[in-house]
Amino acid sequence: MPRSICVVGGGIAGAGAAFALPDAVDVTVLESEAIGGRLASRHREGCIYDHGADHLRLAADDRTDLVRRVAGEALVEITAPIHQFDAEGTITDRPDEFTRWSGANGIDEIVWAFLEAADPAIEEGTTVTGLARRDDEWVVSVAGDRRRFDAVVLATPAAATAVLLEAADWEASGRRRLAEVAGDVPHRTVDVVALHYPFAVEVPYYGLVSVERASDVVWVGRQECKPGHVPAGESLLMVQLGALWSAANAGARAQETALEVAHRIAPLVGDDRLREPDWWDHHRWGRGLPAGRPEDSLCDRTLEDALAVAGDWVAGVGQAHAALDSGLTAGRKLAEHFGLESTV
Ligand SMILES: Cc1cc2nc3c(=O)[nH]c(=O)nc-3n(C[C@H](O)[C@H](O)[C@H](O)COP(=O)(O)OP(=O)(O)OC[C@H]3O[C@@H](n4cnc5c(N)ncnc54)[C@H](O)[C@@H]3O)c2cc1C
Structure with a gap:
């Protein structure tokens, strides 16, 4: 039986994998930056805004029951609908069967809820720089230190996974191939701009999504539709820009970006006051969204050596629910590899 597993x-x-691993095993989560990853939140002037994923989208299925059970108290539901707009800026309703959620204190709280339920050791600000397979153990290098574990889950984005696998001191037939596949996953850069206003925007929707994938503005999410995120009488819009826009504006200053976006949003939403936000913020996700996935069989081969991979790129969908599923599956398969019962 394994005693220790490193996520x-x-x-x-990663949180899904830690959750799915059996309670009897010591789990350690090593995170190079902050828990949450692309489920990321910022706090400013009494507002909370999710500057990576805007929401966790759930259908009426088993996963929803699990998320509600694990993160119930941390969840806030976004009940206002999503509408769509076309190239002419015409806004229409959008058929929808999903519920959408953030965390009461920001969307990263959902990740914390899964980790708190799993109760692993957590080390933030800890970057894994190397992996080696030695005598049925994994040696994980961290800032000059070497830690030994019985198994590893790589719940890192595709590019980081490719680097770790490529450099790993590990003789396994699938290692190079999986490193190549991970390294080849195409990604979309996503610029996200937050625009704050000292007045309420009066529209009936939470989000506006573009039907034209190549349009400049692909998403507008009103953070005030997330209970407790924005003080009453104010508005905070999160705007995601398309890949072509990001490529064309790669060198633009953050202030220019924010003001240009405000000028595009005003006619779309139909409120001229939106041209002048009283504060703004900008974040560029260089490898924000993956497109493409490795074959399951390629990922499963690494299980022979007690290593699992997880993440949205493994699922082939740049969506938080798919990343969660991938993590839960990785944890479950690793448990099965050791003949243990997973918690899911
Ligand atoms: C702008 C934007 C908007 C989005 N909107 C939505 C949305 O509305 N709804 C939705 O469902 N999805 C959305 N997504 C996608 C969603 O955010 C991702 O699919 C999901 O968060 C991916 O989770 P993950 O755990 O696979 O990866 P990540 O969240 O990227 O987690 C991987 C973690 O690994 C860490 N790491 C990397 N290398 C190392 C290392 N060597 N050592 C230790 N740690 C390491 C990273 O710091 C990171 O925290 C959006 C994404 C972006 C960028």
Whole structure:
């Protein structure tokens, strides 16, 4: 029976893996930056805003029951609908069967809820720089230190996974191939701009999504539709820009970006006051969204050596629910590999 398992990466996939591993095993989560990963929140002037994923989208299925059970108290539901807009800026309703959620204190709280339920040791600000397979153990390098574990879950984004696998001191037939596949996963850069206003925007929707994938503005999310995120009488819009826009504006100053976006949003939402936010913020996710996935069989081969991979790129969908599923599956498969019962 394994005594210790290392989960590399503290995004929702890593949290899902830690949650799915049996209670009897010591789990350690090593996260290079902050728990949450691309489920990331910022706090400013009494507002909370999710500057990576805007929400966790759930259908009426088993996963929803699990998320409600684990993160119930931390969840806030976004009940206002999502509408869509076309190239002419015409806004229409959008058929929808999903519920959408953030955390009461920001969307990263959902990741924390899964980790608190799993209760692993957590080390933030800890980057894994190397992996070696030695005598049925994994040696994980961290800032000059070497730690030994019986198994590893790589819940890192595709590029980081590719680097770790490529450099790993580990003789396994699938290692190079999986490193290549991970390294080849195409990603979309996503610029996200927050625009704050000292007045309430009066529209009937939470989010506006573009039907034209190549449009400049692909998403507008009103943070005030998340209970407790924005003081009454104020508005905070999170705007995601498309890949072409990001490529064309790679060198732009953050202030220019924010003001240009405000000028595009005003006619779309139909409120001229939106041209002048009283404060703004900008974040560029260089490898924000993956497209493409490795074959399951390629990932499963690494299980022979007690290593699992997880993440949205493994699921092939840049969505938080898919990353969570991938993490839960990785944890379950690792448990089965050792003949143990997973918690899911
Ligand atoms: C702008 C934007 C908007 C989005 N909107 C939505 C949305 O509305 N709804 C939705 O469902 N999804 C959305 N997504 C996608 C969603 O955020 C991701 O699919 C999901 O968060 C991926 O989770 P993950 O755990 O696979 O990866 P991550 O969240 O990226 O977690 C991986 C973690 O690994 C850590 N790490 C990397 N290398 C190392 C290392 N060597 N050692 C230790 N740790 C390491 C990273 O710091 C990171 O925290 C959006 C994404 C972006 C960028």
